[in-house]
Each structure stands twice: as structure tokens, then as C-alpha cells.
Amino acid sequence: xxxxxxxxxxxxxxxxxxxxxxxxxxxxxxxxxxxxxxxxxxxxxxxxxxxxxxxxxxxxxxxxxxxxxxxxxxxxxxxxxxxxxxxxxxxxxxxxxxxxxxxxxxxxxxxxxxxxxxxxxxxxxxxxxxxxxxxxxxxxxxxxxxxxxxxxxxxxxxxxxxxxxxxxxxxxxxxxxxxxxxxxxxxxxxxxxxxxxxxxxxxxxxxxxxxxxxxxxxxxxxxxxxxxxxxxxxxxxxxxxxxxxxxxxxxxxxxxxxxxxxxxxxxxxxxxxxxxxxxxxxxxxxxxxxxxxxxxxxxxxxxxxxxxxxxxxxxxxxxxxxxxxxxxxxxxxxxxxxxxxxxxxxxxxxxxxxxxxxxxxxxxxxxxxxxxxxxxxxxxxxxxxxxxxxxxxxxxxxxxxxxxxxxxxxxxxxxxxxxxxxxxxxxxxxxxxxxxxxxxxxxxxxxxxxxxxxxxxxxxxxxxxxxxxxxxxxxxxxxxxxxxxxxxxxxxxxxxxxxxxxxxxxxxxxxxxxxxxxxxxxxxxxxxxxxxxxxxxxxxxxxxxxxxxxxxxxxxxxxxxxxxxxxxxxxxxxxxxxxxxxxxxxxxxxxxxxxxxxxxxxxxxxxxxxxxxxxxxxxxxxxxxxxxxx
Numbered sequence: 150x151x152x153x154x155x156x157x158x159x160x161x162x163x164x165x166x167x168x169x170x171x172x173x174x175x176x177x178x179x180x181x182x183x184x185x186x187x188x189x190x191x192x193x194x195x196x197x198x199x200x201x202x203x204x205x206x207x208x209x210x211x212x213x214x215x216x217x218x219x220x221x222x223x224x225x226x227x228x229x230x231x232x233x234x235x236x237x238x239x240x241x242x243x244x245x246x247x248x249x250x251x252x253x254x255x256x257x258x259x260x261x262x263x264x265x266x267x268x269x270x271x272x273x274x275x276x277x278x279x280x281x282x283x284x285x286x287x288x289x290x291x292x293x294x295x296x297x298x299x300x301x302x303x304x305x306x307x308x309x310x311x312x313x314x315x316x317x318x319x320x321x322x323x324x325x326x327x328x329x330x331x332x333x334x335x336x337x338x339x340x341x342x343x344x345x346x347x348x349x350x351x352x353x354x355x356x357x358x359x360x361x362x363x364x365x366x367x368x369x370x371x372x373x374x375x376x377x378x379x380x381x382x383x384x385x386x387x388x389x390x391x392x393x394x395x396x397x398x399x400x401x402x403x404x405x406x407x408x409x410x411x412x413x414x415x416x417x418x419x420x421x422x423x424x425x426x427x428x429x430x431x432x433x434x435x436x437x438x439x440x441x442x443x444x445x446x447x448x449x450x451x452x453x454x455x456x457x458x459x460x461x462x463x464x465x466x467x468x469x470x471x472x473x474x475x476x477x478x479x480x481x482x483x484x485x486x487x488x489x490x491x492x493x494x495x496x497x498x499x500x501x502x503x504x505x506x507x508x509x510x511x512x513x514x515x516x517x518x519x520x521x522x523x524x525x526x527x528x529x530x531x532x533x534x535x536x537x538x539x540x541x542x543x544x545x546x547x548x549x550x551x552x553x554x555x556x557x558x559x560x561x562x563x564x565x566x567x568x569x570x571x572x573x574x575x576x577x578x579x580x581x582x583x584x585x586x587x588x589x590x591x592x593x594x595x596x597x598x599x600x601x602x603x604x605x606x607x608x609x610x611x612x613x614x615x616x617x618x619x620x621x622x623x624x625x626x627x628x629x630x631x632x633x634x635x636x637x638x639x640x641x642x643x644x645x646x647x648x649x650x651x652x653x654x655x656x657x658x659x660x661x662x663x664x665x666x667x668x669x670x671x672x673x674x675x676x677x678x679x680x681x682x683x684x685x686x687x688x689x690x691x692x693x694x695x696x697x698x699x700x701x702x703x704x705x706x707x708x709x710x711x712x713x714x715x716x717x718x719x720x721x722x723x724x725x726x727x728x729x730x731x732x733x734x735x736x737x738x739x740x741x742x743x744x745x746x747x748x749x750x751x752x753x754x755x756x757x758x759x760x761x762x763x764x765x766x767x768x769x770x771x772x773x774x775x776x777x778x779x
Contacts, residue, residue: 209385210241210373213279215349216366217312219393221326221356223402224441224650228317230326230357235313235458236287238296239280240266242273244305254302258292259284280307282331286458316453322405323450324479325398325582325648327355330456353456356396356648359581363652363661366393394660395653399441407762408432408444411740415723415755416448419745424720427751430742431480431627434759437635437728437737439665440644442580444759445628447480449473482578482585485624486741489712490545490748490779491724492569492619494681495633497538499568500553501677505560508538508680514548520610525551528713528779542684545695545711545779547618554617558610565613566592571671572633572643574625579645579668588629591622620715631739634726636671637681638708638734643669682708686731689753695778696725699753699771705764706731709756711748713779720744725752729760736763749778 221230238259245251252270256263266283273281287293287308296303314329330353332345345351349368352361369390374382412430419427434444455464468476478484500506516532518525527533527547533540541549557565570576575590589595593608600606615621628646636643645666652661685708687693689700695711709727716722723745728734740755754771761768 212371214369216390217392219364219395221396223400232312233315237285237311239282239307241305320452324447327357328456364393367391397651399650401443405444408446411755411758412448415742419751424746427745428474432740433481433631434738435631437638440646449476451476481627487714488619488625489714491712512549512552518548518551539684543687550617554614558613563592589624627739635737638728641671695749696753723752724748727756
């Protein structure tokens with residue numbers, strides 16, 4: 150047989166596959182070390198600052214220190230709004246580990262719904278390094294003390310000192326002052342409020358909102374070192390806040406108080422006269438010489454303290470209930486009403502200025518006025534007979550002004566509308582309060598725009614006739630009437646009304662002072678203006694005057710005008726506007742009582758009460774029954 154020779158085994162070193170495997174392994178090791186080196190270089194060099202910041206955030210916290218808001222004074226330096234110390238509870242989102250458990254515990258302690266906390270916390274997560282305030286004005290005992298004693302059960306919950314608004318007079322000048330609340334996302338989008346961040350507190354209404362940038366001050370900060378549980382160990386750095394500046398208002402607290410009392414008295418008088426549905430009213434007092442607002446009162450109002458710490462849902466619901474009659478509404482600047490006969494002096498001024506009539510022009514009033522098949526009645530059913538302009542104002546003769554309205558209709562263009570707009574009707578007055586309404590002066594263009602049918606769109610004689618007595622589609626605010634009446638009182642200057650008088654810093658130095666501002670000047674012939682003023686004086690001083698009963702015995706001569714506005718299906722609204730002294734006016738007062746009936750018997754006594762306080766006249770005995778005119 151044939152035997153094959155035995156083959157010799159090659160030594161391992163001579164095997165080429167082993168060398169290849171060792172080479173691949175070496176390359177892999179080199180690549181691995183290169184990758185690790187690159188990663189270390191990336192983490193330490195390129196991302197070093199980022200991770201240093203993360204590490205610092207784990208051991209330090211930046212706490213915002215709220216600045217105390219400025220104090221608000223009246224013109225006599227009586228305090229209207231100040232600050233008081235308080236405590237607030239908040240959550241720092243980055244320190245919360247078991248959110249559901251913490252929120253549940255906190256809701257139980259604060260006795261507020263879990264959903265409310267979750268909503269606030271969800272917004273706060275946009276900036277997890279900032280404390281989200283959950284509840285303000287939290288009592289030291291038992292709530293704060295309990296949370297401090299059980300701090301390990303509330304990781305991320307922070308107790309902070311805060312400044313809360315304090316209202317010494319409670320329900321006083323509610324709609325002037327406004328309130329403070331947490332800034333919302335909508336606020337940040339709508340308003341230019343500087344570097345304010347979500348969660349900060351700003352003025353939300355009234356002068357608190359208008360002058361917020363002055364009152365708010367500049368926040369400070371405190372950098373605190375904390376332990377692993379987020380509990381503070383020591384303060385590393387602190388920047389103190391700068392207090393807000395102080396605001397001095399034109400409001401006179403005594404006159405404001407008199408105005409608020411007078412509205413309530415007026416409502417009581419209306420109820421006694423049978424107008425039991427009268428729910429609300431408004432009074433504004435203004436210096437016609439410079440536009441300073443001495444009183445601005447809207448009723449019903451409410452206690453601004455309800456906003457401190459966040460308004461309770463049950464209180465908010467009660468204030469918004471139908472029977473509460475909308476206490477949040479500032480009727481002086483937001484209420485829109487037919488002006489009724491208070492509009493007549495401005496119609497008369499326009500008629501005289503455009504030479505439609507002169508002050509000797511006489512119209513006969515038989516008690517009604519007819520155009521075509523339509524008939525308009527005078528408030529005095531038997532009529533006033535022959536009357537000139539002075540008598541028409543004194544007795545508030547409707548037929549006289551129906552004649553004027555028909556004459557205006559025959560003119561080319563919107564003569565009446567243009568004339569009354571010069572007094573400021575149909576536009577905002579420019580007062581330093583948010584939310585003012587412009588009202589409405591209807592004309593052909595407006596009717597074309599809003600009318601649904603061809604008939605609705607047509608401008609007819611009746612439109613100007615109704616407008617001439619302040620009815621129809623006309624809407625005015627009490628403040629517009631005060632500004633317009635001031636122009637008659639001061640000789641034609643349409644002033645911009647103002648509540649802010651000056652801003653002072655912490656040392657009392659004046660850093661801003663309001664200078665009177667004229668919006669317009671209406672040229673009126675001296676004799677014509679004198680006759681209008683004479684008719685207004687006769688309203689209160691002559692037995693035939695519509696407000697004679699309300700001002701009988703008042704020692705200061707008052708010029709004024711009554712109004713009884715129809716607003717179907719509701720009861721009539723009572724108006725009165727007056728200025729005094731008649732020969733050299735210092736103050737204009739306008740009063741409105743919703744569904745109060747007659748201006749002569751309800752609104753005029755309201756104005757008298759305010760004037761009694763201004764002139765330091767002892768409260769007069771206003772007859773319980775005043776002869777009703779209109």
C-alpha cells in the first residue's frame with residue numbers, strides 16, 4: 150500500500166489570518182480610544198460651560214425679590230392705597246420630584262382645588278427655575294408653620310415674603326384705584342410692560358394699571374446656595390429691589406365720599422318715588438378750568454381687598470351674579486346712555502354757532518310737534534306756549550328743540566353731528582383710565598352701515614329730531630357730559646380729564662407733574678354763550694326751572710340741566726349736570742341714576758349733595774317730594 154508522508158505544522162507566527170485579526174483588533178482599540186478622547190474633549194471643552202451651569206443650578210437658586218409698589222394718595226396727601234407685609238406660597242418646578250403627590254398635599258393644606266394648582270404649575274414649567282406663586286396672603290399659623298415643619302413632604306414648595314396692597318377705606322374709589330394681579334400671557338402679548346415676566350404682579354385696572362410702570366418699582370434678586378433637597382444653606386449674593394414711585398391723584402377724598410353717599414341717597418329717593426328697579430348710578434366731579442377729576446364714583450362697587458391674595462371663586466361669582474348689577478363696570482367711563490335733555494345746551498350752542506337761530510328766536514309749543522304723520526310730544530302735555538331759547542333751556546321745552554332738529558335736517562351735511570362732536574361726543578375723552586368707551590353720535594353714514602333693510606338705512610327727519618333732545622341712537626358717557634359741560638362753563642375749552650396729578654419718588658421729590666391739556670376750543674359768540682348760561686342758571690334759580698325745587702335755598706348760584714332719558718323697556722334714567730358758582734365756575738358735577746325716574750327729583754339732589762361738600766355748605770333739607778318736571 151501507498152503511505153502519504155506526514156505534513157509538518159506551520160508555527161502560529163507564520164499564519165497570515167492571525168495577523169489580520171490582530172491588526173483589526175488594534176485598529177478597533179485605537180478607534181475606541183479616539184472616540185473616548187473626542188467625547189472627553191467635547192464634554193470638557195466644548196460643553197464645559199453648559200455642564201458647569203447645570204451643576205451650579207443643582208446647588209444654587211436665584212430668588213426674585215419683589216419691589217414694594219408705590220403708595221397712592223389723594224390731592225390732600227391722604228393715603229388711598231398702601232402696602233402691607235404678607236407671605237406667599239409657590240413651587241419651584243425643577244425641585245418637584247413627585248408632582249402629583251406634592252400638589253395633592255398642598256391643595257389639602259391650602260383648601261383649594263388640585264386643578265387650580267396644576268394650571269398654575271403648568272404655566273410655570275415654561276421657566277422651571279422661577280418660583281410659580283400658588284397662593285398669596287397665606288397666614289403664618291397654621292399653614293406656613295405646618296409646611297415648614299413638614300418641609301420634606303413638600304419638596305419644591307417655597308415660602309416667600311411679599312408686599313400686598315392695603316386699602317384703608319375699603320369700598321372707596323373702587324373704579325379709580327383698580328387692583329393688582331399676576332401678569333397673564335395675554336397681558337404680556339397685549340401690553341408693553343417692559344421686562345416683566347410671567348407670574349409677576351402688575352396693575353390690572355384703574356390707575357394701578359395706567360401708572361403701573363411708575364408704581365411697580367424694580368425687582369431685586371438673591372442667589373442662595375441649597376443642599377441636595379433644595380433647602381437654602383447660605384446667601385451668595387443679593388441685589389436689593391428699588392421701591393416704586395408714589396402717585397398723587399387729583400381726587401379729593403371728602404368730595405369722593407360725598408359722591409358715593411349721594412348715589413346711594415339718590416337710589417333710595419328713586420325707590421321712594423316708585424322707581425323700585427333703580428339699581429345703579431354714577432357721579433363725576435371735575436374742575437372745568439384744568440380738567441382735574443375731583444370725584445369719580447360708580448355704584449355698585451365692591452371692596453378691592455377681595456383681590457388681595459387672589460379673589461375667591463365664590464366672591465367672584467357673587468359679584469358677577471345678575472342681582473349684583475355689575476359692580477366691575479365703571480359707569481362713568483363705560484356706561485353708555487341716551488343723554489336726554491342734558492344734550493340740549495350743546496344742540497343750542499351748535500344752532501347759534503351755525504346761525505340756524507339767534508337767542509331771540511321764538512317757537513310756539515302747543516304740547517306736540519308733527520312732521521308728516523309722525524307726532525312728537527313735549528314732556529309738558531299742555532305745552533309751554535311761545536318760548537325763546539333761554540326759556541326753552543330753563544323749562545326744557547322739547548318742542549323748541551324738535552323745531553331745531555327739523556331745521557338741522559334741512560341743512561346740507563351733518564351740521565348737528567359735527568357741532569356736538571366738537572364738544573367731545575362720539576369719541577373718548579382721553580382720561581387716564583383703561584377701558585373708556587367712545588359713545589355714539591349717529592349720522593347718515595352710521596345708519597347706512599348698521600341698517601339691515603333699505604328702510605333702516607334711510608336717514609329721516611325724525612333722526613335729527615330725536616337727536617336734538619338727546620334721544621334716538623345717541624349714546625354718551627357721564628364723563629363725556631362733564632367734559633362737554635365744562636366747555637360751556639369755561640368759555641369753550643374742551644379739556645382732557647385727568648386723575649394723575651404727580652409722581653413722587655421715595656424721598657418726596659416730584660419727578661412728573663401733569664400739565665392741563667386742551668383737546669379743542671369751541672368758538673362761541675360771547676352774547677350767545679351768555680344766553681345759554683342764563684338759561685342754565687334759571688333751571689335752578691327760577692320757579693319755572695326744572696331743578697328749582699332741588700336747589701331752593703342753596704346759597705351758591707348753580708347753573709344746570711335736568712334730563713329724563715327713555716330707554717325702553719326699562720324705566721326712565723335720571724340725569725342732572727351742574728356747575729358752580731354760576732358766574733365763575735370752579736366745579737362741574739354730573740349725576741346719573743339708572744331707572745331712577747326724573748332728573749329733577751332724583752339726580753339733581755345727588756349733585757346738590759356733592760356741591761354742599763365742595764362749598765362747605767351744611768347739608769340742606771332737600772324736600773322729600775320735589776315737583777316733578779322732567
